[in-house]
Amino acid sequence: MKRHLGYYLLFLSAATTMGYASRRSAVDLDATPRTTIAYNDLTDVQCFRGRALNYTTLLLEDETGMLYIGARGAIFSLNSSNIADGSQRTIEWEASPEKRTDCLKKGKNNQTECFNHVRFLQRLNATHLYACGTYAFHPLCAAIDADKFTLPSHFEEGKEKCPYDPARGYTGLIVDGGLYTATRYEFRSLPDIRRNLHQRPLKTEESPLHWLNDAEFVASVLVRESVHSPLGDDDKIYYFFMERAGEESASIFDKGQAARVARVARVCKSDLGGKKILQRKWTSFMKARLACYIPYYEVLKSVSSLLGGDWLNTVFYAAFTLSAQWRSMEVSAVCRYNISEIRAAFEGPYMEYQESSRKWSRYNGAVPEPRPGACITNRARGNGFNSSQDLPNGVLDFVKLHPLMYEEVKPVGREPLLVKKNVIYTQVAVDRVLARDGQQYDVLFMGTGDGWLHKGVVVDSAVHIVEETQLFRDPQPIETLVLSSLQRNLYVGAQSGVLQLPLAACRRYLSCYDCILARDPYCGWDGEGCRELAEAADRNRLIQDVLHGNRGCWNDSAQGAAVQKNRTVLRDDDVLLQCDQPSNLARAAWLVNGTEPLAEGGQSHFRLGVDGLLVMAAQPEHSGEYRCYAEERGLRSLLAAYTLLVLPAPLPPPTAPLPSLRTAGLAAGDGRLIYIAVIMVLGGLCLALSVVLLYTSCLQRRKGKYVLDNPQASSSSSVELQTLSANCLGKGREEEEEGGRYSDGCLQIIPGEAPPAASPSKETTPTLLPPPPPPLPAEFTNGIATLPNMLRKMNGNSYMLLRQSDEPCPSPLYSSSFTEELSKILEKRKHTQLVEKLDESSV
Ligand SMILES: *[C@@H]1O[C@H](CO)[C@@H](O)[C@H](O)[C@H]1NC(C)=O
Numbered sequence: 066m067k068r069h070l071g072y073y074l075l076f077l078s079a080a081t082t083m084g085y086a087s088r089r090s091a092v093d094l095d096a097t098p099r100t101t102i103a104y105n106d107l108t109d110v111q112c113f114r115g116r117a118l119n120y121t122t123l124l125l126e127d128e129t130g131m132l133y134i135g136a137r138g139a140i141f142s143l144n145s146s147n148i149a150d151g152s153q154r155t156i157e158w159e160a161s162p163e164k165r166t167d168c169l170k171k172g173k174n175n176q177t178e179c180f181n182h183v184r185f186l187q188r189l190n191a192t193h194l195y196a197c198g199t200y201a202f203h204p205l206c207a208a209i210d211a212d213k214f215t216l217p218s219h220f221e222e223g224k225e226k227c228p229y230d231p232a233r234g235y236t237g238l239i240v241d242g243g244l245y246t247a248t249r250y251e252f253r254s255l256p257d258i259r260r261n262l263h264q265r266p267l268k269t270e271e272s273p274l275h276w277l278n279d280a281e282f283v284a285s286v287l288v289r290e291s292v293h294s295p296l297g298d299d300d301k302i303y304y305f306f307m308e309r310a311g312e313e314s315a316s317i318f319d320k321g322q323a324a325r326v327a328r329v330a331r332v333c334k335s336d337l338g339g340k341k342i343l344q345r346k347w348t349s350f351m352k353a354r355l356a357c358y359i360p361y362y363e364v365l366k367s368v369s370s371l372l373g374g375d376w377l378n379t380v381f382y383a384a385f386t387l388s389a390q391w392r393s394m395e396v397s398a399v400c401r402y403n404i405s406e407i408r409a410a411f412e413g414p415y416m417e418y419q420e421s422s423r424k425w426s427r428y429n430g431a432v433p434e435p436r437p438g439a440c441i442t443n444r445a446r447g448n449g450f451n452s453s454q455d456l457p458n459g460v461l462d463f464v465k466l467h468p469l470m471y472e473e474v475k476p477v478g479r480e481p482l483l484v485k486k487n488v489i490y491t492q493v494a495v496d497r498v499l500a501r502d503g504q505q506y507d508v509l510f511m512g513t514g515d516g517w518l519h520k521g522v523v524v525d526s527a528v529h530i531v532e533e534t535q536l537f538r539d540p541q542p543i544e545t546l547v548l549s550s551l552q553r554n555l556y557v558g559a560q561s562g563v564l565q566l567p568l569a570a571c572r573r574y575l576s577c578y579d580c581i582l583a584r585d586p587y588c589g590w591d592g593e594g595c596r597e598l599a600e601a602a603d604r605n606r607l608i609q610d611v612l613h614g615n616r617g618c619w620n621d622s623a624q625g626a627a628v629q630k631n632r633t634v635l636r637d638d639d640v641l642l643q644c645d646q647p648s649n650l651a652r653a654a655w656l657v658n659g660t661e662p663l664a665e666g667g668q669s670h671f672r673l674g675v676d677g678l679l680v681m682a683a684q685p686e687h688s689g690e691y692r693c694y695a696e697e698r699g700l701r702s703l704l705a706a707y708t709l710l711v712l713p714a715p716l717p718p719p720t721a722p723l724p725s726l727r728t729a730g731l732a733a734g735d736g737r738l739i740y741i742a743v744i745m746v747l748g749g750l751c752l753a754l755s756v757v758l759l760y761t762s763c764l765q766r767r768k769g770k771y772v773l774d775n776p777q778a779s780s781s782s783s784v785e786l787q788t789l790s791a792n793c794l795g796k797g798r799e800e801e802e803e804g805g806r807y808s809d810g811c812l813q814i815i816p817g818e819a820p821p822a823a824s825p826s827k828e829t830t831p832t833l834l835p836p837p838p839p840p841l842p843a844e845f846t847n848g849i850a851t852l853p854n855m856l857r858k859m860n861g862n863s864y865m866l867l868r869q870s871d872e873p874c875p876s877p878l879y880s881s882s883f884t885e886e887l888s889k890i891l892e893k894r895k896h897t898q899l900v901e902k903l904d905e906s907s908v
């Protein structure tokens with residue numbers, strides 16, 4: 066506890082010292098995904114799994130409709146419109162046995178490392194792809210004919226192009242024939258940004274200052290800044306990475322170990338290196354700090370860029386997690402950066418390393434001309450500097466010693482768009498969508514460390530998470546996300562395979578309100594269903610409200626999807642009126658006879674649960690119309706309507722053997738009899754429980770939702786188990802009063818309205834007679850006398866509401882605090898969304 070407090074204080078002080086005190090409320094600090102889609106509810110997903118593992122390198126070519134995948138020991142070529150159509154081609158590319166033996170001798174892991182992990186795969190020219198693999202710590206590269214799709218006979222040395230270590234941070238691009246890669250290439254070498262396959266290969270400078278300190282690269286992006294540039298500017302390649310911080314402010318927190326910071330660096334495409342100074346080195350390398358949430362305590366995980374139209378509109382989205390200092394806290398943040406602000410940092414003041422004090426500080430001296438690190442522009446050309454080789458020595462010397470900029474790059478709005486607890490975002494991909502309102506919205510797809518995908522839409526300066534989807538049954542990090550706006554697909558690479566899923570699944574939303582509230586810019590309501598804008602014949606007819614998420618459905622009563630049901634129970638029974646909220650952001654509101662009973666409080670008979678309203682010990686006066694609404698963003702939509710009828714079944718005289726036994730025992734004052742009675746109670750309980758568990762487990766539908774009964778589903782299960790009662794009905798009077806409709810026995814199963822489609826052949830128990838005469842399954846009549854009053858299915862679990870109605874015999878087990886505890890646990894479990902399957906043993 067103290068530890069946590071300490072971290073928290075540190076966190077706060079860090080946040081305030083850095084001027085990043087959050088202006089957001091605590092609620093904002095943890096965005097809740099609106100809907101949760103579990104693995105078994107996935108639809109429209111295509112999956113590709115070859116024999117290989119580690120599908121980490123994806124290359125999508127929208128023009129040809131191909132998706133190439135680099136995996137461990139193989140390269141695949143798939144049809145991007147359906148990666149699972151069986152038309153794939155495979156190149157087996159395993160490390161040779163000799164190289165594997167070498168690798169094992171070096172003490173490397175024979176399970177993960179001594180393989181050929183394909184880490185680079187890009188288009189080289191019209192006919193060839195270029196691929197590099199770690200080849201058991203002996204990197205190799207090859208130009209692959211894309212049509213023949215076979216390995217060439219000749220390989221190239223990969224040492225300067227591909228990392229030897231499959232886990233090492235790496236990024237690479239082919240730009241106009243040049244291969245731009247960044248990683249730590251070999252065990253002994255320093256991390257380096259290199260250009261190969263070019264008449265002027267270049268690398269970063271190592272002395273006297275390291276331009277890169279133990280850098281782990283995350284991403285690189287080409288921005289074509291030369292296009293329509295009035296300055297005659299050059300194209301630039303931006304690099305995003307983590308490295309050890311040398312700056313003064315970095316030592317505030319970590320006296321001992323050096324803090325690591327996120328950086329953005331860039332080089333110019335036409336850089337040719339210097340003539341004498343910085344020969345074969347970049348003359349245009351510059352780097353700046355990249356801040357998101359809490360600088361020095363965040364780890365950059367992924368960067369995705371949107372190069373919309375004019376390069377000036379380029380934005381970068383970056384996912385960060387808090388670093389190991391917060392081991393006990395898993396927090397992710399997403400920030401947006403604007404290229405103009407990155408450029409501003411590179412055009413601002415430089416930092417300087419003072420040998421005497423061993424510190425970096427702002428450089429305030431004179432800056433030579435042309436500006437060090439800048440690309441060659443028209444102005445430089447006008448002054449006679451046609452290329453970097455013409456640059457004066459003074460400029461190059463300055464470049465050598467001043468790689469770092471003074472200004473840091475802050476996110477747009479000076480704060481993260483999204484902060485999410487208990488999640489590690491490993492990947493982010495972004496799409497820009499033109500919505501019905503004429504605005505463009507950025508849609509983020511964020512992969513997590515345990516195989517989930519969060520889809521969010523950026524509205525104003527925050528992210529609304531539309532949905533979270535479990536993509537893999539076995540938790541595994543999402544390693545690559547590639548988006549095709551053309552195919553409207555997302556491709557997901559992970560250890561066990563590659564998935565293809567549509568960018569939007571609008572049909573999931575069943576009502577106009579649901580469709581609007583989702584705020585999914587891909588989706589709109591056409592009066593009958595939620596449709597994809599891209600597929601609609603007339604998109605202007607669709608109703609959509611991404612901005613507010615609650616407008617447009619005026620005419621739509623949203624009643625279509627509501628369930629109408631009758632419930633008939635006996636007095637003193639408990640009944641669950643089921644009402645599942647489709648949204649995690651919605652609040653359930655119940656109206657009874659048109660008024661709100663739960664707002665008044667103190668209604669001890671009602672309990673509002675996560676999947677419905679529990680009426681406990683129902684009395685005849687509780688009969689009435691119950692309506693369940695979802696309240697979200699000020700909209701109220703009807704989800705279910707029940708007509709509850711509580712039959713005034715009088716409490717019977719205790720005919721069951723147990724109560725009489727107990728009475729006798731008590732009368733005799735014989736403790737042993739009570740003991741026996743308790744054993745019998747427990748025994749009966751066990752029996753009953755197992756019978757009902759068996760019964761209900763047969764009803765378990767495909768997992769997914771936590772409800773047993775889904776009224777919208779067409780393939781419904783047969784029986785909805787709603788109420789069980791142990792009220793033992795006497796044989797005589799009741800039978801007469803109720804017209805002989807109740808037979809004897811102590812357990813009543815009153816089925817809910819079984820969907821009419823339920824086929825009789827599926828029925829395993831003869832319980833399906835129309836209510837109100839509650840039929841009695843013969844096999845349940847025996848030995849259930851001791852069953853406590855409630856046994857219920859909730860959230861896919863069976864549980865008992867233990868309550869002593871007849872016997873004023875207080876027992877710790879039978880107290881209502883136990884039931885409270887249970888429902889608390891159940892509610893918690895429902896919100897623990899990462900638990901894929903709730904099973905009986907968990908409660
Ligand atoms: C490759 O996959 C295996 C098994 O899923 C995993 O243990 C290993 O860490 C992965 N290797 C890399 C480099 O991702």
Ligand SMILES: *[C@@H]1O[C@H](CO)[C@@H](O)[C@H](O)[C@H]1NC(C)=O
Nearest residue numbers: 129130131144145146147150
């Ligand atoms: C991919 O599949 C689609 C539909 O099956 C087909 O029309 C298309 O020609 C295929 N593309 C390639 C490159 O094979």
Ligand SMILES: *[C@@H]1O[C@H](CO)[C@@H](O)[C@H](O)[C@H]1NC(C)=O
Nearest residue numbers: 169172173174175176177179
């Ligand atoms: C890998 O190494 C472990 C321990 O060194 C050994 O037990 C195992 O058999 C090896 N596996 C393979 C596939 O060589």
Ligand SMILES: *[C@@H]1O[C@H](CO)[C@@H](O)[C@H](O)[C@H]1NC(C)=O
Nearest residue numbers: 189190191192193194208209
């Ligand atoms: C593409 O590159 C490969 C390998 O360098 C080369 O053999 C081939 O001729 C090139 N193709 C074209 C069209 O330039």
Ligand SMILES: *[C@@H]1O[C@H](CO)[C@@H](O)[C@H](O)[C@H]1NC(C)=O
Nearest residue numbers: 377378379380403404405406
């Ligand atoms: C980038 O930021 C600047 C200044 O904050 C702003 O004027 C500009 O509109 C932004 N550009 C984009 C594409 O967001």
Ligand SMILES: *[C@@H]1O[C@H](CO)[C@@H](O)[C@H](O)[C@H]1NC(C)=O
Nearest residue numbers: 446447448449450451452455
């Ligand atoms: C730069 O190029 C211009 C025009 O191509 C040429 O006239 C000039 O001599 C060149 N300058 C140098 C320093 O090479």
Ligand SMILES: *[C@@H]1O[C@H](CO)[C@@H](O)[C@H](O)[C@H]1NC(C)=O
Nearest residue numbers: 592606608617618619620621
């Ligand atoms: C709503 O209903 C009114 C009258 O019934 C109709 O004139 C109007 O076009 C409807 N609006 C929408 C969006 O359907």
Ligand SMILES: *[C@@H]1O[C@H](CO)[C@@H](O)[C@H](O)[C@H]1NC(C)=O
Nearest residue numbers: 628629630631632707708818
């Ligand atoms: C519920 O009961 C009412 C009156 O008893 C009846 O009219 C209605 O059809 C019943 N509804 C269902 C869904 O069974």
Ligand SMILES: *[C@@H]1O[C@H](CO)[C@@H](O)[C@H](O)[C@H]1NC(C)=O
Nearest residue numbers: 657658685686687688689690
């Ligand atoms: C609802 O109305 C009915 C008849 O109007 C009444 O008998 C019943 O007690 C009411 N129920 C509640 C919970 O107020």
